[in-house]
Amino acid sequence: MKIAVLGGTGRSGTLVVNEALERGHDVTAIVRNPDKLKEKHYRLKIVKANIFDPDSLEPHFQGQDAVLSCLGCGSSLFNLRNITFHTDCAKSIVVALRKANVKRYIFMSSWYTKYDSTDPFIINWVVKPLFLRKLLNNMGEMEDFMEEECPDIDYTSVRPPELTNKETTGAAVLFHEGRYVPSEKPYGCCRRDAARFMIDTAESGNFKRKCIAITSG
Template identity: 25%
Template structure:
């Protein structure tokens, strides 16, 4: 498959790119700083640009079969603006123009899925995020709404505590109040879940919570 990756230079995105290439997919990555990717591979195409650059977005997704976004908002309290949410809205519009429907991305259990049942995370996590990362929470809500309110065939994985530990191969996915899903998860395993959604149809138009 031809897969466009956003956030390819981040902790999760690097694993996504490597796993896609290892599986034989062709990867196009939109990056602000190509120098941050030391990987050289015949199946990897880098496009320099930002999420606000509609021309670069169009170039990145043209001909793609799916988009995987490992983007997330800055957790710095000093962060300002809505660049991520604005860029996601532009991306959704460009995908619509290109007749590209498959979107796989990330969010947090601070945001609920309609399939969830009442759960302590619905109360605790939004309160913590609002107190500690108010800007990040606003960005996450807006970028997620841009995707879920569209006609895209999306899967948005909700993660709580990503770690840099080695991959475990153990992945739990489900909905709060229904399934036994924890909090911690290695970035490598998060990437594995995202890549698996290219062929797994069980979580389409849903936001499963995932963990190890």
């Protein structure tokens, strides 16, 4: 496959690039600063682009079988900063996808982007109010945008919980169509497992127009 990766210099994006290369795919890493991506491979092309400019992205989407995004932004204590990063990116990316005639788009989101009164107390009354409410809300708005305004895009929202730098056990990644994965496993997903799942999804063509929560197996 020919795969374009957005956010390829980040901790998760680097692993997505490596996973795709290890499986024999041709990868275009679309980054803001090419010097930050140290990976060298004859099937890896590193290009510079502005994620908020569809005309900057579109030439690098041409001919791709899928575009994968690990783009993200941080949050802050007490949610003092309004966040529109994810919706701004999504709108630009979708325009570029349409111009390049690419339909397959897989992006990283999070558990609990939607509110539910049955979610754990610590999520609804500690984590969201103090740390992640605006970030998770904007991720949810991004998912709503893809569902409601992009019927021509075969998207998959990959929703991990807190990402860790632990090594993968190699076990199958657990997944569930919903806000989280009902499981007795410890909370958290290693980045390599998230990368594995994203490439699995690109290869299989599964979960089109779905939001899929994942966690390490």
